[in-house]
Amino acid sequence: MTQRHLTPARTASTVPAIAISDLSKRFRGSKGETVQAVDGIDLQIQPGEVVAFLGPNGAGKTTTIDMILGLTTPDSGEVRVFGRDPREAARAGRIAAVMQTGGLLDDFTVAETVSTVAALHGRTADIPEVMRRADIADLGARKVSRCSGGEQQRLKFALALLPDPDLIVLDEPTAGMDVESRRTFWAAMRADAQHGRTVLFATHYLEEADSFADRIVMMASGRVVADGSTADIRARASRRIVSAVLDDDAVPGLQRVFPDLEITERRGGRIYLSLENSDVLARHLLTSTRARDLEIASHNLEDAFVALTTGA
Numbered sequence: 001m002t003q004r005h006l007t008p009a010r011t012a013s014t015v016p017a018i019a020i021s022d023l024s025k026r027f028r029g030s031k032g033e034t035v036q037a038v039d040g041i042d043l044q045i046q047p048g049e050v051v052a053f054l055g056p057n058g059a060g061k062t063t064t065i066d067m068i069l070g071l072t073t074p075d076s077g078e079v080r081v082f083g084r085d086p087r088e089a090a091r092a093g094r095i096a097a098v099m100q101t102g103g104l105l106d107d108f109t110v111a112e113t114v115s116t117v118a119a120l121h122g123r124t125a126d127i128p129e130v131m132r133r134a135d136i137a138d139l140g141a142r143k144v145s146r147c148s149g150g151e152q153q154r155l156k157f158a159l160a161l162l163p164d165p166d167l168i169v170l171d172e173p174t175a176g177m178d179v180e181s182r183r184t185f186w187a188a189m190r191a192d193a194q195h196g197r198t199v200l201f202a203t204h205y206l207e208e209a210d211s212f213a214d215r216i217v218m219m220a221s222g223r224v225v226a227d228g229s230t231a232d233i234r235a236r237a238s239r240r241i242v243s244a245v246l247d248d249d250a251v252p253g254l255q256r257v258f259p260d261l262e263i264t265e266r267r268g269g270r271i272y273l274s275l276e277n278s279d280v281l282a283r284h285l286l287t288s289t290r291a292r293d294l295e296i297a298s299h300n301l302e303d304a305f306v307a308l309t310t311g312a
């Protein structure tokens with residue numbers, strides 16, 4: 001008997017898992033106004049990366065994900081998934097999604113749900129392994145309606161694994177779950193990603209992005225406001241913020257001296273600045289500019305997130 005097994009390790013490929021160029025999408029708001037949900041983003045995700053899309057409500061994460069899945073058509077720009085049109089990639093079983101809501105039938109048991117979808121994909125031989133990977137092997141007899149939110153999401157994760165996709169996209173898969181369920185969900189997902197599957201997930205939780213992603217892409221107001229390895233973003237977040245009362249006309253000079261300088265905020269005549277070496281910046285401000293009332297404050301991850309995503 002021939003059986004297809006879930007691929008244990010994927011071969012490296014030079015084609016990006018996701019290639020997004022100058023992607024935009026507008027909607028008509030409830031009062032007839034134009035909402036620029038996604039505003040010209042560029043992004044490449046390589047095979048095997050585990051990437052978190054992090055951003056506040058309305059940042060454009062879901063709209064971007066919908067375009068990656070081929071559920072929404074861009075107004076302009078392009079999305080390619082493994083070099084193909086997203087719908088073609090989905091038809092070829094290369095991409096699967098775990099969405100926040102919907103998609104399950106309450107009256108089915110967990111096992112019935114998995115077998116029905118497995119039959120559709122011709123993958124019934126993989127059922128035990130998929131259930132084990134999604135950590136639902138002990139829940140087979142339970143009705144979907146009796147499963148907790150976390151168990152239902154793990155079931156959806158199992159269904160997403162059935163076509164053995166190269167890319168899994170999860171849109172806030174743990175929204176509303178308690179800490180323990182979130183941990184179990186991500187442990188299952190993380191173990192699976194170690195086999196080389198590419199994973200893109202949207203989340204509001206910094207801590208989740210930090211624990212489970214190799215790379216964080218922060219979105220705000222339809223734009224990518226930060227993109228780096230989890231370690232980079234953490235380093236940026238742990239930078240100190242130097243603030244001072246400073247005349248506006250001194251700012252261009254500062255930017256010439258420190259090309260990497262970030263202006264994180266201007267409030268009440270005070271300017272808030274971030275540079276990798278805050279000592280050098282503070283010394284320069286005090287000795288070479290008319291800056292006064294200088295303060296240096298440390299920046300936690302939450303503050304960094306707010307500073308980066310408010311587009312300051």
Ligand SMILES: Nc1ncnc2c1ncn2[C@@H]1O[C@H](COP(=O)(O)OP(=O)(O)OP(=O)(O)O)[C@@H](O)[C@H]1O
Pocket residue numbers: 027028029030035036037038055056057058059060061062063064204
């Ligand atoms: N179908 C639609 N019609 C009108 N406006 C929409 C539609 N879909 C999204 N928007 C708007 O586009 C913007 C981006 O929404 P999107 O859902 O992509 O953000 P998000 O980052 O996923 O937010 P959340 O974390 O709340 O899910 C928001 O202002 C939203 O109200």
